Amino acid sequence: MEFYRSHVLVCTGTGCTSSDSRLLISGLRKELKDRGLEKEIQVIETGCFGFCNLGPIMVVYPEGVFYCRVKEADLKELVEEHFVKGRVVQRLLYREPGATVKTQEFNNIEFFKHQKRIALANCGIINPEKIEEYIARDGYFALAKVLHEMTPAGVIEELKKAGLRGRGGGGFPTGMKWDFAYKAKGDQKYVVCNADEGDPGAFMDRSVLEGDPHAVIEAMAIAGYAIGANQGFIYVRAEYPIAVERLQLAIQQAHDLGLLGKNIFGMGFDFDLDIRLGAGAFVCGEETALLTSIEGKRGEPRPRPPFPANSGLWGKPTIINNVETYANVPHIIRNGWEWFASIGTEKSKGTKVFALAGKIKNTGLIEVPMGTTLRTIVYDIGGGILNDKKFKAAQTGGPSGGCLSAELLDTPIDYDNLIAVGSMMGSGGLIVMDEDTCMVDIARFFLEFTQDESCGKCPPCRIGTKRMLEILTRITEGKGTPEDLNNLEILAKTIKSAALCGLGQTAPNPVLSTLRYFRHEYEAHIYDKKCPAGVCKALLSYQIDPEKCRGCGLCARNCPTKAISGKIKETFVIDAEKCIKCGACMEKCKFGAISKG
């Protein structure tokens, strides 16, 4: 093995790749070579660190220095200063929101400090394209352990006691699911991984596959042993090319080392894995639709029961779990159920990965113990609301979930608490909204998504969501009527109880939860014809305050529709007929004379 004094880890996840981390890597290698340092300093391509808005991200060990937004043009200085002279390049360090000094070490950054990484343990630490690095961090030892020391029933018992629940949405106990499939009769059984990740904004599954693909492969082999299956399928959306590529490579490497294939560890257990590409329809993330899609048919759901554990792929007993669920399994086997069960809350054990997005300072991917409060996530890890505005709500569970209002900031987040307040965990999307967000518009946005993604098989979802969307659109356009709220509620309840699959059953959630916490906003749209957040264009009008207007004419010059007129040094006026409510005038006015309402 070569001996390097320093490792430079550069993220090659999708986020950093799109901010040109690959160019950076080739540039860095060349610069190091030109200076004769290529034998001292190793450049390693890793998976996602989670702090994607700072990309490309670079961490230098042994010092653990965290550089962000590194450009190709910075490389000369970086190599000269850090690697030749040993001086940290201050200007490329990260500055915490509000801080005056920059933070040098990776581990001291607030964004990382409050996290506990299990599913993401290897992301940003190892090179996902080298199976040896996974093995060096105890990879495949869990598989070795189950094959040498545990019975299938023992593996299932371990997971049950650990309290692992599905991370793909429903939170169903994983051990119990495996037990059903274990007990189901059948000569052929299957293990399936759901990597469809349809929740807009969620990208934890992609990051696990890109940053630590072997964890999922190892876990699926363990699942195969536990339920008695020797074939697995990973269903991953084709929009994740890096994840697919790394998975293919990882499966190949595992095969080459005999960690997949026949007679693994000489213990008489065979297991094989294949990849199936999804075309990115939201409904194909629903388990019965996904299985139908793997069978080569149109991806539509079917009623349950029978559950896949009894009748899944081609009618055979099948377990289907989410990527993040699998990524926890090797850790539980290696460290024991007691360790896992000691993390989290009474009924939600372990950690959860969240994709933090919206009006927040630090966006990215975070993993925290179950039971962490929304306040810790938003203010400590997320650094607070952008431009120090007021927190209004956070949406969890994506289009199937609901919003949490400011009163719920101190609620410990776990499966059951989220359900209790009318939302759900979902796959872990977490969108933060500030005072400038209109909750009616948000509900409309999510419903538009589910309406669009409805497969059309069952009428409650196909027709019901369409009618709901029409009502919501009407309200945002200022044409809502008092009956609309009642109708929305009736429709929502009907769809929830009558739809065929989870897509329809959860589609009304964003509407119901905004009605629960922000009913006054709906009422303002309907009765006062006002959008309190100033988002819904139809309800807006712009005015120029004659007291403040100095008659400079800047607004008129910037108006794209020539809706503003007036004489220089006199008060200008807006013609409401011509105004398209773009807000350009308000942005430009130096005297704060233009207001909307």
Added chain:
Amino acid sequence: MRSLEELKNLKAKTEKGLSLREDTGKPTITVHMGTCGIANGARTVLNAVLSELQARNLTDIHVTQTGCPGLCYLEPLVTITEPGKNPFVYSKVSSENVKKIIVEHLINGRPITEWLVNLEK
């Protein structure tokens, strides 16, 4: 993979290289590499440190660099830090001394006092 042994061997082979990415209180050799240090041969010293560690397969020791501490007349300077102990600063280090410093100080735990910077002198 035919046995657990095989997996363990594979792990042992890569594990040490990866330990560089864990900052769990390991001894560190810091070579001071300001302009003065480099002019006085700090790079040769750094290379000597690396080849000595490699020759002895000492992967549990970190090597890093830093700038000039202001004692330019004593360059090249090398600081050895062990967790929980005060740092020891060696002055006028040459590639030959490096070997002895590593063996005596880091392996045998006996700092070579006569080569240390002594500011009271």
